Amino acid sequence: MQEPFLEFAKAYVRHNQYNKERVLIKSLLLALRFVHAALKELHGTPDILKVDGSVQELVFEKLIAWYGSKRRRSTHYIGLELMKLYTELRERGIHPALPHWQSPWKSENRSSSMDPAAVAWRKDKTPDDRKLAAVLVAFELAETDKDQYWTSLSLMLAFASSRGGELVDLRVDSLIDEHYTDRYGRTKRRVGLRWFSAKGFGANIKWVPRLPNSNGNEIQESRLMDMVARAFMHLLRLSEPARKAAKLAYDTNGTVFPIHELCITSKSYPQDRVLNDMETAHAMCRTANLDRTGRQFWPNNRTSRQFFSWHLPCVQYGNPTYKDIAQADYLKFKNKLSHWPYTSNSERVEVWESLVLHQWNQFHDGAKSSVYPNSYCLITTTQLCNQLSGKWEKGENTVMSLFARLGLTMDDGSPIRLTTHDFRRWHGTRGRALAFKGLSEHRLRMLAGRQDIFQNDTYDFNTPVQKAAQYRQLIGTTSSNLPLDKRLNIGIPIYRHELLRRELREHEVPQPIQVGEFGGCTHSISEPPCLKGGDCLTCSEKKYIKGTSGCLERLREAASHHKAEFDALEAWQKKRDQLGIDQWMTYNVIRYAVAESIIQQMEDPSIANGTVLGVDEHFDPSPLKVNLMAKGIEVPEKSQDRVTQEINQLLGVVDGA
Known part of the structure; x- marks a missing residue:
């Protein structure tokens, strides 16, 4: 891009990323490139102040010439970015009289389209009951802290039909496990989680369903309730050290280092007194950087970020104090949390009250990686997806899935692979299949935490044959x-x-x-x-x-x-x-x-x-x-x-x- 359009493009991208955090800006950059090309062709100079209706028409013609007239996902997203750009130019007073332009490319509903690519996509994404059952089996088989942590998170999504990113807003007091008296005077148990659904739906309580076909057996009916309550207690126990570290860091503004069990100094060691190399290595859990004597750091390691990572400023120009290490930890882990001291932009849950908080390397696959006590991290959906399906880099399995660790496979021996969104697809598909038995569209929307009830269609993966089977009984009969x-x-x-x-x-x-x-x-x-x-x-x-x-x-x-x-x-x-x-x-x-x-x-x-x-x-x-x-x-x-x-x-x- 050429000036003066280049400066505008930089400012516009920065403005968009400030208002809404984004990872990919591919469609936005393509939209700006087409506007740049149209301005240069019509006016000879790419000046944003010369955008008018003729530029809008030329941009559209160039899009058609480049991508063709068929509807594609790329043109749909570029069209949305162009609409946002023209709206911004009007609202900011740069071009108040700029014509309103509507993108002709609508979003393709792949859940109902009969396009071969959409049919193949639905077949690949259709949830399998056996995979969902494997999550329950994995939860029962989990013995190590690592497996209990990831299977507990998976179980939460399996029953709640929620988004993976909503797990960070689970508080330590979210569990409701109580007994109530129904209208017949019977005492019954109910278990639920106080959940915050993103995308506008807000806070609600997701009750764990009672298992059907139990013939009134209270123990069988409440088996899923027991599993959810156990999963909650697993997460409560495993997140406790990280929650304590986060609370201390917030209360002291990162000026106090918690002298942990791996430290070789006394618990009363002054925070401002300089540590020697051996004491520093044990406090940072970096004893591998000590030389053969075990008393000093290797001289060349002190200047290498590869060996000290975020602790490099503490040792680069001399030995640190506990306070120096605490400050480095505070900057490291606070900056990793985008909404500190909250877990998300909802600002409902403080970090030290999050149920899913964990420590650095607490569940790392590497055998040489040790847990760092003075740390606090939140999970990401990518990490959970890696645990549900494994991770491959250059043909090598770098992260083993929890199913592989527990020896669970499909009937034909193939690996079990899931994503966090497969749980929502499964609930949406099964919910639609049961809709004629009393599960309403509104109830299905509430369970999934959707603000728009029409989005239920997007998660309906029942095949046309399955949908037709519900009405086939009506044919030829009254x-x-x-x-x-x-x-x-x-x-x-x-x-x-x-x-x-x-x-x-x-x-x-x-x-x-x-x-x-x-x-x-x-x-x-x-x-x-x-x-x-x-x-x-x-x-x-x-x-x-x-x-x-x-x-x-x-x-x-x-x-x-x-x-x-x-x-x-x-x-x-x-x-x-x-x-x-x-x-x-x-x-x-x-x-x-x-x-x-x-x-x-x-x-x-x-x-x-x-x-x-x-x-x-x-x-x-x-x-x-x-x-x-x-x-x-x-x-x-x-x-x-x-x-x-x-x-x-x-x-x-x-x-x-």
């Missing part, structure tokens, strides 16, 4: 031909009159019912509000569909709870014969009988899936019926169905008497 449980799995609405097992009346408007694990309520919206206060188990308006996912397990939980309550009350009553306890015994035994009777129907193989089950009105009389009976008006009883007979038998009532 909802009237499908059992209700099949319609729930597909996502077809269930209506109130269907749960009431009657035809839609004339002029009656179909009312969709939200059916969940505990059935669906048939209380009409046109009727007065429900007066049951959430006590739905014995309500005749509550209907259950046999075959509904999770319904049988929830009913078993309810039956087990009410039976345990009844047994405890019965034991209490036998000892004390307390007034009013018998009413609570009746309350619990009725609910146990109702839940157990519905369970027996759901387990009966002679009853088909899709059958509607519920409590008969005989056990749940309406307020109108109660008032009529109170006035002596006889209300005819309906014939008892099978559920009513089962409840009578469980309650010990014979022939309805």
Whole structure:
């Protein structure tokens, strides 16, 4: 580039990097080169003050001539940089009347594009369940501090569906491990992490999910919770020395050196007294620089940064004090943390409160590298990716992955390779696959910490065949031909009159019912509000569909709870014969009988899936019926169905008497 455009280009790049830290400026430089070429061709001199609409058009023509008219990733990014440049020229008053230019190259959505390159990219990036399972296996096999550290970080991302860079904002008090009482009076455990999601979503709590298909076994349901809690404690223990060093450095402004166990002086050695060579080498953990006597440094080493690194100024012109070494350490490690004293630009977590802090060389692969006690470092996503997939330089494996260290491979013997973003892709893909079973797009967005809900599409790696399979069941059939449980799995609405097992009346408007694990309520919206206060188990308006996912397990939980309550009350009553306890015994035994009777129907193989089950009105009389009976008006009883007979038998009532 030529002057005067060159000075502007330097200032503009510096301005951009100051406002937003960047690593690659390739697209920005290419955009500036095209503007430079257009200015020189149109005006003879590359002066930024001569940019106008004709220059914008020529820049566009040169881009088309160079890259072609097809949409490419390079032209997309260059177009974005040109838009930013023109906007900056308008807002800074350099060219207030500069025409607004819109880039014609849109971002290619490779998650939905059928371009062969996009299809190949999706195939390569599609997450594998076996690889994610290997993370859990690796966590259980990890024994060394190094393996426990990296597997714990991997487990955090595996359950949280978060970005690798968000790990640095985990505080030492982020873990929530508590017991709570649900609406049925059962004491349950829940584990979560206070998480800060970047890119605008902000702070939230990510709860560890309960494992399904456990048939109410609390130990099996909470296995993942146990693993996350253990991973948190591993990180808490391993980060403690680095956190202490960072806190001391901040409190003393780097003027006090913590005399560690490798030092050969006493703990009370003055900070301002000069050390000899041997004392200096042990304090810096650089004993390899001592000569054969072990008492002095090699003379040539004192002037070599290769041997002393950031400690070179301490020994280059004489021996240091502990204070000098502390100052050198402070400058070294503080400058490595871009947002000191915070871990990130969110300024939520101080460095000495970070859960993932570690010491210099604490988990280094080299056998000769020793841990430096007076140090504090934060992980990077590159380091974690190297542990998940290994690192190769010039065909040589320089960093062995944690899976290779633990002897884990794929079924065919190939190495397991993951990146930190594969966890987000896995959650996005599986979340979309389960979306028709109740996991909403909004919930999927919250779990991933995305500000834009439309970004869920970017992480959907289900193939067209998998997406079509969800709707293939609808082809050539109607909802009237499908059992209700099949319609729930597909996502077809269930209506109130269907749960009431009657035809839609004339002029009656179909009312969709939200059916969940505990059935669906048939209380009409046109009727007065429900007066049951959430006590739905014995309500005749509550209907259950046999075959509904999770319904049988929830009913078993309810039956087990009410039976345990009844047994405890019965034991209490036998000892004390307390007034009013018998009413609570009746309350619990009725609910146990109702839940157990519905369970027996759901387990009966002679009853088909899709059958509607519920409590008969005989056990749940309406307020109108109660008032009529109170006035002596006889209300005819309906014939008892099978559920009513089962409840009578469980309650010990014979022939309805």
